[in-house]
Amino acid sequence: MAITIAGCAAITAAIKAAGPVALGGRELPTWFTSVVILLSPALLAALVATQAFAEGDRLTFDADTVGVAAGGLAIWRTGSIIACVVVAATTTAAVRTL
Amino acid sequence: MLARTARSRVPRSEGFRRGLRQGAPFAVAGFILAASFGILADEAGFSEIAAIVMSAIVFAGSAQFASVTIIAAGGGAGAAVAAASLMNSRFLPMSAAVGPSFTGGPLKRAAKGQAVIDASWAMSSRGDGSFDEHLLLGASAIAYVTWVAGTAVGAIWGDKLGDPDALGLDAIFPAFFFGLLLNELRSRRARGVAALGAGIALVLVPIAPPGMPVLVASIASLVGLTRRARAEALERLEAEGEPR
Numbered sequence: 001m002a003i004t005i006a007g008c009a010a011i012t013a014a015i016k017a018a019g020p021v022a023l024g025g026r027e028l029p030t031w032f033t034s035v036v037i038l039l040s041p042a043l044l045a046a047l048v049a050t051q052a053f054a055e056g057d058r059l060t061f062d063a064d065t066v067g068v069a070a071g072g073l074a075i076w077r078t079g080s081i082i083a084c085v086v087v088a089a090t091t092t093a094a095v096r097t098l
Numbered sequence: 099m100l101a102r103t104a105r106s107r108v109p110r111s112e113g114f115r116r117g118l119r120q121g122a123p124f125a126v127a128g129f130i131l132a133a134s135f136g137i138l139a140d141e142a143g144f145s146e147i148a149a150i151v152m153s154a155i156v157f158a159g160s161a162q163f164a165s166v167t168i169i170a171a172g173g174g175a176g177a178a179v180a181a182a183s184l185m186n187s188r189f190l191p192m193s194a195a196v197g198p199s200f201t202g203g204p205l206k207r208a209a210k211g212q213a214v215i216d217a218s219w220a221m222s223s224r225g226d227g228s229f230d231e232h233l234l235l236g237a238s239a240i241a242y243v244t245w246v247a248g249t250a251v252g253a254i255w256g257d258k259l260g261d262p263d264a265l266g267l268d269a270i271f272p273a274f275f276f277g278l279l280l281n282e283l284r285s286r287r288a289r290g291v292a293a294l295g296a297g298i299a300l301v302l303v304p305i306a307p308p309g310m311p312v313l314v315a316s317i318a319s320l321v322g323l324t325r326r327a328r329a330e331a332l333e334r335l336e337a338e339g340e341p342r
Contacts (some may be wrong), residue, residue: 001135001148001169008165008181009155015186017208018199019193024207033227034331035321036195040223041288042295043188044279046315050297051272053304054311071273075301081277083121085282088273090259091268 067092106133117236122255124217125240127270128159129248134262135162137253140171153249157191158215164308165214184309191316192284213238220278226334289325290329294318296322 052060052068071088075081132153136157139149144166156162164185165178172218193214198205213235230339252286262268283289302311 001144001175003150003175004165004169004178006174008152008158008161008182011179011183012156012158012161012186012189013212015183015189015248016193016211016214018190018211019195019197020207020211021197021204023194023197024200024204026198027201028227030328030332030335031323032198033335035286035319036227036322036327037225037331037334038291038319038322038327039191039195039316040220040289041279041282041292042316042318043192043216043312044220044275044282045296045320046312048272048275048279049329050299050303051275051310053300056308057304059300059303063266065271067266067269067278068133069273071269072276074278075273075280077154081274085123085127085270085273088269089266090277092269093264094266096264096266 061094063092066095108265113230113232114236116327117222117230117233117238118240119142119236120221120233120321121218121240124221124237124274125244127249127274128241129244130262130267131159131271132248133252134267135159135166136249136254137256137262138163138170138252139166139249140253142166144253145259146250149253150246150250153246156182156185156247157212158189159199159245160309161285171341181217181308184307184313185291187309187313188316189214190313190320192216195219195227196229196231196234199231201231208236213242215241216265217241217274217278220275220282225280225282225284227331287321287330291318291321 046066052065053061067088070091071084074087075084105170107109135153136149139152140146144152152162161182164181168178169179179299196214196219197211202210210231215238216249218234218237218241220228221237222235224230279292295315297314299311300317302314306314322331
């Protein structure tokens with residue numbers, strides 16, 4: 001257990017340090033900036049999609065998929081992150097009671 | 099002075115405070131997620147102290163869930179650490195992106211890199227390829243406190259808490275990320291890249307180990323290498339004025 005915890009801590013620290021150590025405090029070329037601008041939509045969309053649809057290695061359409069979709073609709077209509085989260089959680093919970 | 103540092107628009111303390119404020123809702127969600135991590139770790143046979151120490155020194159939700167799930171299923175430390183590193187592999191492109199915005203020497207930058215978590219990273223992005231490092235540190239600081247506290251609550255009092263899934267609390271993180279994502283979808287190119295990234299990730303879920311789908315989805319951002327995307331990035335940089 002101690003090995004697992006220490007190993008996870010070391011590997012996480014190394015991964016998170018790599019970019020800032022290698023690329024820190026440097027003016028980077030335009031192509032790098034151009035890719036970085038598009039990295040947020042790519043990674044955020046992948047996170048949302050996998051958290052909403054994936055259960056392990058299976059793709060499912062279940063309560064939390066419906067909840068996340070409802071939350072997305074809520075923030076799109078209201079612009080409120082709080083409304084988004086409340087709608088997502090209550091919708092997911094409601095679908096689970098069905 | 100380096101151009102990037104000269105471009106930071108707000109004083110350090112104000113940026114940090116803004117990070118605390120903007121990060122607060124995520125930190126509350128993180129508390130709930132951390133409590134469910136504490137419950138899981140407890141069930142997997144981790145002592146209360148071990149669970150809390152893990153959250154304090156790893157501070158990466160998805161990696162912690164992945165490795166503890168493997169331990170709970172009877173897997174070894176090697177498999178657990180490998181799963182954690184795959185889960186965290188997305189921090190390679192994220193930390194590379196934020197790297198140029200961090201000030202200080204290599205050690206200081208490495209330390210600041212530890213504060214890169216999904217929500218803070220996305221919030222601190224200025225949309226021009228640079229990041230507000232103070233906002234990132236503020237948002238991660240409050241998230242760290244609730245992450246460790248939530249783990250303690252889950253590990254110590256987990257058996258007295260209800261089932262977080264029954265309350266739909268597992269939907270709040272993806273919903274948050276959905277909100278952050280909508281902010282990013284201003285241009286048609288960004289919308290296309292988001293669709294591509296989601297598509298790549300979903301195609302890979304059944305065939306790749308957990309964590310890989312999100313990492314590989316980052317290649318969607320290579321759309322930025324097209325001539326038109328580079329020209330627009332340059333325009334955006336110039337519109338902000340040359341670094342002083």
